[in-house]
Amino acid sequence: MNEQAEEQTERKAPLPPWLRVRYSGGKERLAMRKLLERAKLHTVCESAKCPNLCDCWQRRTATFMILGNNCSRNCKFCAVEHGRPEPVDPAEPGHVAEAVNALKLRYAVITCVTRDDLPDGGAAHMAATVNAIRSRNPETKVEVLCSDYQEQHSAIDCVLAAGPVVFGHNLETVARLTPLIRSHADYQRSLRVLRYAAEQAPTGTLVKSGLMLGLGETAAEIRQALADLRAADVRMVTMGQYLQPSKDNWPVARIITPDEFKQWADIAENDFGFQKAVCGPLVRSSYLAEEAYNG
Numbered sequence: 001m002n003e004q005a006e007e008q009t010e011r012k013a014p015l016p017p018w019l020r021v022r023y024s025g026g027k028e029r030l031a032m033r034k035l036l037e038r039a040k041l042h043t044v045c046e047s048a049k050c051p052n053l054c055d056c057w058q059r060r061t062a063t064f065m066i067l068g069n070n071c072s073r074n075c076k077f078c079a080v081e082h083g084r085p086e087p088v089d090p091a092e093p094g095h096v097a098e099a100v101n102a103l104k105l106r107y108a109v110i111t112c113v114t115r116d117d118l119p120d121g122g123a124a125h126m127a128a129t130v131n132a133i134r135s136r137n138p139e140t141k142v143e144v145l146c147s148d149y150q151e152q153h154s155a156i157d158c159v160l161a162a163g164p165v166v167f168g169h170n171l172e173t174v175a176r177l178t179p180l181i182r183s184h185a186d187y188q189r190s191l192r193v194l195r196y197a198a199e200q201a202p203t204g205t206l207v208k209s210g211l212m213l214g215l216g217e218t219a220a221e222i223r224q225a226l227a228d229l230r231a232a233d234v235r236m237v238t239m240g241q242y243l244q245p246s247k248d249n250w251p252v253a254r255i256i257t258p259d260e261f262k263q264w265a266d267i268a269e270n271d272f273g274f275q276k277a278v279c280g281p282l283v284r285s286s287y288l289a290e291e292a293y294n295g
């Protein structure tokens with residue numbers, strides 16, 4: 001059996017217990033879906049087929065995905081649809097703000113599809129969304145998870161000026177795998193975006209990034225990515241198990257045990273000095289984001 005066939009076999013094996021999610025909270029999920037439909041909003045929870053959807057929606061929390069449901073890139077790990085991006089809806093920031101209000105969120109996480117077709121990558125729309133949330137919900141803190149904006153400093157400045165408490169941009173994977181897995185992205189460029197955000201961020205704004213494990217990276221490569229993130233002054237990091245969202249996506253190379261994730265959290269915080277490392281099989285950058293921020 002060749003290496004790829006072995007990987008395929010492993011991928012098709014039943015998931016270990018720690019990756020099996022229980023479907024629950026049907027009533028809450030229905031209520032959330034109705035709210036989203038009424039407001040014409042998308043969530044990365046649904047669009048990226050997040051395994052935590054039942055858990056998060058049952059707790060009446062979700063991560064809003066703005067700027068449409070079609071990404072202008074096509075990363076191999078990602079389930080979000082790609083293709084011709086939709087026109088930007090100027091009413092969307094207000095709708096997100098109302099949804100945050102309806103859900104009584106004290107902490108809102110906003111992400112977006114990548115919009116390479118827009119001159120500012122959608123940064124002004126992201127900033128407008130942060131501002132709308134805070135003006136409708138003055139007590140709510142906002143975390144943003146942004147694209148690389150093709151390293152346009154003006155776009156990063158624009159988002160930071162809106163005052164999110166966390167500016168996130170995911171490195172996603174190690175340097176060697178980046179050109180194979182991420183589309184139109186560059187490992188060093190992502191690091192420069194994070195470094196610039198950390199330099200420009202007002203006091204109190206944390207810069208955060210995330211890695212998926214199980215894509216075929218080695219332990220040495222993970223350590224290098226952690227070192228690179230700290231060198232860019234990233235303070236918070238998340239690490240979770242990559243799960244193949246469909247047969248067309250990149251295959252899972254390895255299942256990481258919960259104990260190994262605990263070790264990575266310990267390494268990230270104690271060896272590399274991250275203020276907070278949230279690591280676990282089902283951790284996603286927005287999973288329990290409020291708890292991680294307060295934490």
Ligand code: SF4
Pocket residue numbers: 044045046050051052053054056057061062063284285286287288
């Ligand atoms: S972890 Fe994030 S993306 Fe996944 S369901 Fe929860 S809020 Fe949504």
